[in-house]
Amino acid sequence: MVKLHERKFVSADPEKCIGCSVCEYACSMVKEKTFNPTKSRIRAVRLGPLVNLAITCRLCEDPPCVVACPRDALTQEENTGIIMVDEEKCNGCGWCIEACDYGAIMLHPETKVVYVCDTCKELGKPQCVEWCPEEALDSVTADVLAQKARRKVVKKLFQETAEGASE
Amino acid sequence: MFAYTGKILRINLSTGKAETEPLKEKMAKQYIGGIGLGFRLLMDNSKPGTDPFDPDNPLIFVTGPLSGTMGPTAGNGYAVVSKSPATGGVAESKAHGFFGPELKRAGYDAVIFTGKAEKLVYAWIDDDSVQLLDAQHLKGKSPYETDVAIREDLGDHYIRVSAIGEAGEKLVRFASIINDEFRAIGRTGMGAVMGSKNLKAVAVRGTNDVNVADLDGFKEFIKMIHERMKGPATRKYRTLGTPENVLVLNALAALPTRNFTQATFEGAEKVSGEYLNERYVAKIIGCATCAMRCDHVAVVPEGPYKGSTSRMEFECLWALGPNCGVDRLDAIIEAMRLCNHYGIDGISTGVTVGFAMDLYENRILPKGKTDGLNLRFGNHEALIELVKKIGARNGWLGDALAEGTKRAAEKIGKGAEQYACHIKGLELPGYDLRGLKTAALGFSVSYRGACHLRSGAYSPDVKGKVNRFAIEKGRGKIVKDGEDLYDVIDSLILCKFSRGTYYDGLEDMAKYYTLATGIEMTPDELIRAGERINNLARLFNVREGVGTREFDSLPPKIMNVPIPDEGVAKGSVVNKEEFELGLDDYYAVRGWTREGIPTVEKLKELDLGRDAHIVRKGGKK
Known part of the structure; x- marks a missing residue:
C-alpha cells in the first residue's frame, strides 16, 4: 500500500532563520540540562549577515551514517526514521560523521560517542522548534517540505494574482 | 558558583604570562558583572594618573552573570572597561553578539590585560589554554577581516573574535573594538587602548557548560521574556x-x-x-x-x-x-x-x-x-x-x-x-540638548562623557513627561534614577533594546539574577548596587582629576546658540542659571558635595568605605 511519509524532521527556512542559535541553547538545555552549544544536536551556521541556517538530522531514507558504521552501532528506527546510537558499540571513530553531508551527526565532547537529533520524541515535539523565536524551524515530513516549496514557487510565478490569496 | 565562573584571567602582554584568580561571591553580588565588576577591577588594578596609553593602564573584558545562558540579550553580551583616551576618565562600552558567551564558556568572568606586547599579537584563549600569537600578518586589516583570518588560521568556524582595525593600531582616540562584523565596543576609545598594547584581537573558544542555579525556574522565566520579546x-x-x-x-x-x-x-x-x-x-x-x-x-x-x-x-x-x-x-x-x-x-x-x-x-x-x-x-x-x-x-x-x-x-x-x-x-549623540533639557543635565553628569545611554534622560523629554524646554528642580532625581537603573542593566549586560520586556523592572531583573546565580538579590539590593557602581565610576574620575563640577559641562553651541528653526523650539538654548540649578539638584539627590564629589558618609552607606581616601584628598591629584 502506498503511504504518505510520516517521518518528521526539523528543517530551517533560510528566509526566516537569522542564525541566532536559540535552537542550540534550547537543545542543550533540554537534552543536557545545561547551556552549551557544543552539546547541541542542531547547529546554527552563520556565514555572513545575510547567510544563516540551522542544520540538524534530516532522517535520510537510506542513511549513509548507518551504512558507514563499521561496528553496527547505528540503526534507523522504522516508524520515526530516527538514528539510534548504541553507545556500547560506538567507539567514536567518526566514519558516520564523514558520511553525513550535513554535519548533523557529531561526536559528543564528554561521552565521546556520536549523538544526533532524536526529534525530542520523548517530549512529543522538537524543543528547538518550540523555542525558535523566528518560527524558522519546523517539524516537517518530506511531503510537506515539497508542498511548501511548490506553493512558494507558484506564488512567485503568479505574484500579482497571488497577493490576495489566503497565504 | 552558578552562572558566574568564579574565575578572573590576568594576561600580562609584556611578559606573556597568564594566571587566574578567584572571583569572590561578595564582590560578584556587590558589582554584579559587566561594567560594575569592570569598574571595581579597574579601580583596584590601576594607579592614579596613569596615561590611558601607558602599558600599566589595564584593559578589562568582562562578561555578565547571565552571559552564556539562554537568557535573551543578557546571554550574549560582554563589556570592556579601562581608562579612556578620549576623556581621561572611566571608560566602558558593551557589545552583544556571540563573543561574550564564548568567553564565559571558556571559563572567565573577566580578563584583565596589562602591559604591552613587543610586536602586534592576538590572544588565543582556548578554554584553559592561553597563548599570545603573532598578528603581524593582520596589521592594517579590518576587525572582520581579522576575525575571518583568525578562524581560518586556527581552523574552527565557531571561534569568536573581538578585534581592532587600523584605527585602533594607530591610536585614533575614538577607535572601537568589533565582534561579529557589526557589533562594536564603540564608545570611549577602547580600541585605541587595545592598540596601545599591541593587541590586535582576542580569539576565544569555550566548551564548558554554563549552569544556572534553578534550571526549571530559569527556563520558565526566559520563556516569558522570549514571548514578551x-x-x-x-x-x-x-x-x-x-x-x-x-x-x-x-x-x-x-x-x-x-x-x-x-x-x-x-x-x-x-x-x-x-x-x-x-x-x-x-x-x-x-x-x-x-x-x-x-x-x-x-x-x-x-x-x-x-x-x-x-x-x-x-x-x-x-x-x-x-x-x-x-x-x-x-x-x-x-x-x-x-x-x-x-x-x-x-x-x-x-x-x-x-x-x-x-x-x-x-x-x-x-x-x-x-x-x-x-x-x-x-x-x-x-x-x-x-x-x-x-x-x-x-x-x-x-x-x-x-x-x-x-x-x-x-x-x-x-x-x-x-x-x-x-x-x-x-x-555628543543625536539629541539636540537645547530643546531636551533633562537630557542636557543627564549627558553633562554622565561619567563616561556625552552619552544617551548612561541615564536615558532624553526619554522624559521626548515623551512629553516634563517641560523639555526648562531645567527645573526634580530633574536631578530623574537623572539619578535613570543612571542607577542603567548601571544595573549594563552590569547584567541586558541589551537596552530589551529593557521594556522587564514589565516589573527591578523585580524582574532581581529574579532573573537569583534564578541564574542562586545568590539572593532583592530589587532594593539591586538598585543599591546600581548606585554603588555609579559612585564608584565617579570616584575613579575624581581620582583621575576629571570628576568634579567643572567637568560636568555642556558644549558652547548648546549654551550659546539658540535653536534658529521656526516652530516649537525656536530660540531655545540652555542658560547658565538653569544648568547650575540642575547640577545642584543632581548633586543633592546623589548625596554629593556642591563640587560634585561623593561624601564619605555616602560612600560608607554604599559599602565603598575603602575608597573613601580618594575623596578625603578633596578630589585633586
Whole structure:
C-alpha cells in the first residue's frame, strides 16, 4: 500500500532563520540540562549577515551514517526514521560523521560517542522548534517540505494574482 | 558558583604570562558583572594618573552573570572597561553578539590585560589554554577581516573574535573594538587602548557548560521574556529599528543638524527609518539567543556606493548624515561601513566630521589644512574621504581629527573649541540638548562623557513627561534614577533594546539574577548596587582629576546658540542659571558635595568605605 511519509524532521527556512542559535541553547538545555552549544544536536551556521541556517538530522531514507558504521552501532528506527546510537558499540571513530553531508551527526565532547537529533520524541515535539523565536524551524515530513516549496514557487510565478490569496 | 565562573584571567602582554584568580561571591553580588565588576577591577588594578596609553593602564573584558545562558540579550553580551583616551576618565562600552558567551564558556568572568606586547599579537584563549600569537600578518586589516583570518588560521568556524582595525593600531582616540562584523565596543576609545598594547584581537573558544542555579525556574522565566520579546515592548527595534527616531526627533525640532547648528533637517525624509527600510534593508538579523532581532543590515542597491553593506542604527546614521548635512543614505551606509572597516566609533566620527565642516564653513579651518577636501556641509564625497583619513590618520586634518573634537580644537586654535560638540572629551549623540533639557543635565553628569545611554534622560523629554524646554528642580532625581537603573542593566549586560520586556523592572531583573546565580538579590539590593557602581565610576574620575563640577559641562553651541528653526523650539538654548540649578539638584539627590564629589558618609552607606581616601584628598591629584 502506498503511504504518505510520516517521518518528521526539523528543517530551517533560510528566509526566516537569522542564525541566532536559540535552537542550540534550547537543545542543550533540554537534552543536557545545561547551556552549551557544543552539546547541541542542531547547529546554527552563520556565514555572513545575510547567510544563516540551522542544520540538524534530516532522517535520510537510506542513511549513509548507518551504512558507514563499521561496528553496527547505528540503526534507523522504522516508524520515526530516527538514528539510534548504541553507545556500547560506538567507539567514536567518526566514519558516520564523514558520511553525513550535513554535519548533523557529531561526536559528543564528554561521552565521546556520536549523538544526533532524536526529534525530542520523548517530549512529543522538537524543543528547538518550540523555542525558535523566528518560527524558522519546523517539524516537517518530506511531503510537506515539497508542498511548501511548490506553493512558494507558484506564488512567485503568479505574484500579482497571488497577493490576495489566503497565504 | 552558578552562572558566574568564579574565575578572573590576568594576561600580562609584556611578559606573556597568564594566571587566574578567584572571583569572590561578595564582590560578584556587590558589582554584579559587566561594567560594575569592570569598574571595581579597574579601580583596584590601576594607579592614579596613569596615561590611558601607558602599558600599566589595564584593559578589562568582562562578561555578565547571565552571559552564556539562554537568557535573551543578557546571554550574549560582554563589556570592556579601562581608562579612556578620549576623556581621561572611566571608560566602558558593551557589545552583544556571540563573543561574550564564548568567553564565559571558556571559563572567565573577566580578563584583565596589562602591559604591552613587543610586536602586534592576538590572544588565543582556548578554554584553559592561553597563548599570545603573532598578528603581524593582520596589521592594517579590518576587525572582520581579522576575525575571518583568525578562524581560518586556527581552523574552527565557531571561534569568536573581538578585534581592532587600523584605527585602533594607530591610536585614533575614538577607535572601537568589533565582534561579529557589526557589533562594536564603540564608545570611549577602547580600541585605541587595545592598540596601545599591541593587541590586535582576542580569539576565544569555550566548551564548558554554563549552569544556572534553578534550571526549571530559569527556563520558565526566559520563556516569558522570549514571548514578551515578540510583543509591543520591542516593536520599534524589530520593525523600523532605531532609525525611526529621525522623523520623531525632527518633528520635535530636536534632531541636531550641521554640527548642532539647526535642530531640524530638511532632508530628514530621505534619511528616515521608513526610507531606509523601504529601499536598503536586505535582512534583519540578531544576536545569539535573542528573540528580538534588531540588526537592520542595509545594502546599497545602485549608484556609486553599490554593494556597500552595513548594519544601521539611528545614532551613527544621524552623526554621519544630518549632522554633516548629508541627505543620501547610500553615502551614509558607505561611511558606516568604513567606520566598521577602520574600527572607529560612528557617533564620534560623524560628530568630528561635522565639526570640521562647521569650521570650514566658518572659515576657521584654513584652506591649506583641509587635506584638499571641499568640506562644505552636505558634501557626501568629502564625508567619505574624511572618514578614510581619520581611520588611517592620513593627512594633517585626518591626523588632527583622529584626536577627537576636544584635542583637535586645541590643535586648530582660533576659537575652534566653540564648535566642538563633546562633553568631557566624548562627542555628543543625536539629541539636540537645547530643546531636551533633562537630557542636557543627564549627558553633562554622565561619567563616561556625552552619552544617551548612561541615564536615558532624553526619554522624559521626548515623551512629553516634563517641560523639555526648562531645567527645573526634580530633574536631578530623574537623572539619578535613570543612571542607577542603567548601571544595573549594563552590569547584567541586558541589551537596552530589551529593557521594556522587564514589565516589573527591578523585580524582574532581581529574579532573573537569583534564578541564574542562586545568590539572593532583592530589587532594593539591586538598585543599591546600581548606585554603588555609579559612585564608584565617579570616584575613579575624581581620582583621575576629571570628576568634579567643572567637568560636568555642556558644549558652547548648546549654551550659546539658540535653536534658529521656526516652530516649537525656536530660540531655545540652555542658560547658565538653569544648568547650575540642575547640577545642584543632581548633586543633592546623589548625596554629593556642591563640587560634585561623593561624601564619605555616602560612600560608607554604599559599602565603598575603602575608597573613601580618594575623596578625603578633596578630589585633586
